[in-house]
Amino acid sequence: MPMKSFRQAINEALRQEMERDQRVVIMGEDIAGGLGAPGEDDAWGGPLGVTKGLMPQFGRNRVLDTPITESAFIGCAAGAAATGLRPVAELMFVDFMGVCFDQIFNQAAKFRYMFGGRAVTPMVVRTMYGAGFRAASQHSQCLYPVFTHIPGLKVAIPSNAYEAKGLLAQSIRDDDPVIFFEHKVMYDDEVDVPDEPYTIPFGEANVTREGDDVTIIAFGRMVNFANQAADSLAASGISCTVVDPRTTSPLDKETILETASETGRVVVIDEAHPRCNMATDVSALICENCFGDLKAPIKQVTGPHAPVPFSPALEDLYVPGVPKIEAAVREIMGKGH
Amino acid sequence: MSDIRPIVMPKWGLAMIEGTVVEWQVEEGAEVAAGQDIMEIETSKITNVFESPVEGPLRKIVVAAGETVPVGALLAVCAPASVGDDEVEAYVKDFLDNFDWDAAAGGGGPAPETIEVGSKRMRFLKQGDGGGTPVILIHGFGGDCLGWLFNQEALAEGRTTYALDLPGHGGSDKDVGAGKLGVMVQAVLAFMDDRGIAKAHLVGHSMGGAIALALAAEHAERVASATLLAPAGLGREINMTFINGFIEQKRSRKLRPILELLVADPGTITNDMVEEVIKFKRLDGAVEALTKLRDGLFPGGEQEGFPADLLAGLSVPVQAIWGEEDQILPAAHAAVLPDSVKVSKLPATGHLPHMERASEVNAAILAFLA
Incomplete structure (x- = not known):
C-alpha cells in the first residue's frame, strides 16, 4: 500500500465520495484558495492544502468558497442536507463553532427527531482541533466533548491517515450530521493508505x-x-x-x-x-x-x-x-x- | 575478517521493511549448519522460521528475541574459532556504525502495478526479468498478490514472475460477475493476452489451484505446467466455518480464530495478517465480491467439483502439494487426481503450504519448472 499523509487521505476521501455521489458538495472559507495565496483558483487548496485539486475537477457549483461567516455557511449546510444534498463544510478551527451552535445543536442535530424521523441531515463538518500549532488559546482547543454531549450528532476523531480516509467516507455516507475532528499537527503524518475507497464503521473501537x-x-x-x-x-x-x-x-x-x-x-x-x-x-x-x-x-x-x-x-x-x-x-x- | 559471516534480517515480500525476532533456536557458541532453522521471525503474514544462510560457530547474537530491526540489519555473526573475540566485536561495531538505518527503514524495491484489462482494473506484482516461460501465481479465496512473500523472489531468479490480484481481491476490480470459477479463468487469460504471454507455468493456491487446473484442462495450449497448492475443486467438502467467518467477522478478536484454521500452528498467524484481512474487507465492494464467490462456488455449502473426465484428459504436467493437516480442504481430496499428477503431502502443515513450508514448496516448484 502506498504511504499517504493525513492531508492526502482527507483529500482522497473527499474526491472519491464526490465522484461516487453527485449530491456531495464541499464548502468553507478559502477552500479553493488559501491563506496568503496569490489569488488565482486552487492556488493552495484551502488554508492547509487539504482541498487542493477539487475545485478544478468538480467546478465551482460543488466546491463553494464561502465568506468568513461560520453562522451562515454552517446553517446553509444544514439546510442543504435537509433538502437533498450531502454537504461537507470545512470550519477551519473548531474554536469558532461558538457562533453557529444554534445551527448545529438546535437545528441539524434535531431535524430527524423534531420531524418524526421524516427528515435526515447528511452533513459533515470538518474541523481542526488541538494544541501544538503555536496558535494560542483561541485556535487550539479540543471541543469534541461538547459535541459528544448532544444527541443527534455523531463525532469522529481519526488517529491517523488510514483511519481518516475510512472514517471520512463513512461520515459522508452517513445520514446524520457528523462533526469530523482533524488534529492540526497531524496533516503531514504518513501511513499506508489504500488507493481504493473504503469505509470504517462508526462505534467500532x-x-x-x-x-x-x-x-x-x-x-x-x-x-x-x-x-x-x-x-x-x-x-x-x-x-x-x-x-x-x-x-x-x-x-x-x-x-x-x-x-x-x-x-x-x-x-x-x-x-x-x-x-x-x-x-x-x-x-x-x-x-x-x-x-x-x-x-x-x-x-x-x-x-x-x-x-x-x-x-x-x-x-x-x-x-x-x-x-x-x-x-x-x-x-x-x-x-x- | 574475511572468515566472519553476517546473518542479517531477511526481506520476505515487498511490504516487509522490518522484522521482529520472536525466538532464537540456537545459542551463542552453537555450531550452525547452512539451511538449519535458527530463529523465528514475525512477518506481515505468519511467523516463519529463518534458515541460516551461513555455517560455522555462532559467535555473537546481536539482536535479541523480542527486538525489531529493519531488513538488512545485523542479527548475528558466524566465524570459525580461529577468529578472535576482539575481531568479532570489531566486525559487529563496524557493521553497526556503517549500516544505513534510515535507508533500510525506507523499504523500496518493486511495487505492485495496476492496469486496465478489458475495462477492469487489475493489480499484479511482477518480479524477475528473465527469458523463457514466465510463472503466474494465482492466490486463493480472500488472498492477494502479496501472499507469495516467501516464494516469489525465489521463483523470480532467472525468470519473470507475475503474482495476480484476482477479480474481487486486493487492488483489482471488485466485480466478480456471477461469482463462478469461469470469471476467474477468463480474468487470468485476459491478463495473459494483455501482457503478451502465450504460455505460462501456473502456480495456484486453493481457489487459485482450481483456476490453474481449469486452465490446464481447458486451455492446455496456454499452460506449460501447473502446480496446485491445496487446490479447490477436487472434492465436495469445504470448511464453511472458515469461508463464512472470513466474510462475516469484522473485528480482529473474532477473525483471528478463523484465520488460525489456515495453518497447522495457530500461533504463527501474526496481528498484521489479521489487520490486513480486515483492511481488505473494508474496501468498497470487497465483502460483496467474497459473498458472490461463496454463493457461486460453494452453493449449499459444498464445492461443485471438476468432472472426472476433465481430470483424466489432462495433457500438461501437473503436480499437487498438500498439507496433511489442512483444515479447509482435506488432503484426501488428492485421491481423485489421475496417476500422472505427482502429489506431495507435507506433514504438520495446514492450508498454506507455500507459507508454512516455503523452502520445501519453492524447491518442489523449481524442480518442476526445470
Whole structure:
C-alpha cells in the first residue's frame, strides 16, 4: 500500500465520495484558495492544502468558497442536507463553532427527531482541533466533548491517515450530521493508505495493542502517543492494551468495558481540558459497569484546566505526551493490589 | 575478517521493511549448519522460521528475541574459532556504525502495478526479468498478490514472475460477475493476452489451484505446467466455518480464530495478517465480491467439483502439494487426481503450504519448472 499523509487521505476521501455521489458538495472559507495565496483558483487548496485539486475537477457549483461567516455557511449546510444534498463544510478551527451552535445543536442535530424521523441531515463538518500549532488559546482547543454531549450528532476523531480516509467516507455516507475532528499537527503524518475507497464503521473501537497489565484508552492524536508509550513500556515488562474508540458518538462501550475488565487497570488519555471531557466520561462508564474488576483507581491524563498557552515552552508542557502517559501507567502498576 | 559471516534480517515480500525476532533456536557458541532453522521471525503474514544462510560457530547474537530491526540489519555473526573475540566485536561495531538505518527503514524495491484489462482494473506484482516461460501465481479465496512473500523472489531468479490480484481481491476490480470459477479463468487469460504471454507455468493456491487446473484442462495450449497448492475443486467438502467467518467477522478478536484454521500452528498467524484481512474487507465492494464467490462456488455449502473426465484428459504436467493437516480442504481430496499428477503431502502443515513450508514448496516448484 502506498504511504499517504493525513492531508492526502482527507483529500482522497473527499474526491472519491464526490465522484461516487453527485449530491456531495464541499464548502468553507478559502477552500479553493488559501491563506496568503496569490489569488488565482486552487492556488493552495484551502488554508492547509487539504482541498487542493477539487475545485478544478468538480467546478465551482460543488466546491463553494464561502465568506468568513461560520453562522451562515454552517446553517446553509444544514439546510442543504435537509433538502437533498450531502454537504461537507470545512470550519477551519473548531474554536469558532461558538457562533453557529444554534445551527448545529438546535437545528441539524434535531431535524430527524423534531420531524418524526421524516427528515435526515447528511452533513459533515470538518474541523481542526488541538494544541501544538503555536496558535494560542483561541485556535487550539479540543471541543469534541461538547459535541459528544448532544444527541443527534455523531463525532469522529481519526488517529491517523488510514483511519481518516475510512472514517471520512463513512461520515459522508452517513445520514446524520457528523462533526469530523482533524488534529492540526497531524496533516503531514504518513501511513499506508489504500488507493481504493473504503469505509470504517462508526462505534467500532480499534484495539491497536494487546496486553495484560494496563488498558490505555486514547482519543485522536493521543492514540499515537499511547502506542509509543505502550511500546516503550513493553521493553520494561509492562504490557498494555491500547484502545482507539475512533468515534465518541456513538461510543464502543463494549470494547472499552471488555478491555478494562481484562487488565483491571485503566489509563484514559484525552488532550481536552479535564472537566467533562472524554476521560471523565469513559472513567464513569467503567466505574459504573466493571468496578469489581478494577485493581487500581483509574488514572486520567489530560490537558490542564487552563487556556492553551501561546508560549511554545508552556504549550509543550500543556499537551499530554508520552512521558506523562508512561508515568501514569507506572503509577497505577505500583498501586496494584 | 574475511572468515566472519553476517546473518542479517531477511526481506520476505515487498511490504516487509522490518522484522521482529520472536525466538532464537540456537545459542551463542552453537555450531550452525547452512539451511538449519535458527530463529523465528514475525512477518506481515505468519511467523516463519529463518534458515541460516551461513555455517560455522555462532559467535555473537546481536539482536535479541523480542527486538525489531529493519531488513538488512545485523542479527548475528558466524566465524570459525580461529577468529578472535576482539575481531568479532570489531566486525559487529563496524557493521553497526556503517549500516544505513534510515535507508533500510525506507523499504523500496518493486511495487505492485495496476492496469486496465478489458475495462477492469487489475493489480499484479511482477518480479524477475528473465527469458523463457514466465510463472503466474494465482492466490486463493480472500488472498492477494502479496501472499507469495516467501516464494516469489525465489521463483523470480532467472525468470519473470507475475503474482495476480484476482477479480474481487486486493487492488483489482471488485466485480466478480456471477461469482463462478469461469470469471476467474477468463480474468487470468485476459491478463495473459494483455501482457503478451502465450504460455505460462501456473502456480495456484486453493481457489487459485482450481483456476490453474481449469486452465490446464481447458486451455492446455496456454499452460506449460501447473502446480496446485491445496487446490479447490477436487472434492465436495469445504470448511464453511472458515469461508463464512472470513466474510462475516469484522473485528480482529473474532477473525483471528478463523484465520488460525489456515495453518497447522495457530500461533504463527501474526496481528498484521489479521489487520490486513480486515483492511481488505473494508474496501468498497470487497465483502460483496467474497459473498458472490461463496454463493457461486460453494452453493449449499459444498464445492461443485471438476468432472472426472476433465481430470483424466489432462495433457500438461501437473503436480499437487498438500498439507496433511489442512483444515479447509482435506488432503484426501488428492485421491481423485489421475496417476500422472505427482502429489506431495507435507506433514504438520495446514492450508498454506507455500507459507508454512516455503523452502520445501519453492524447491518442489523449481524442480518442476526445470
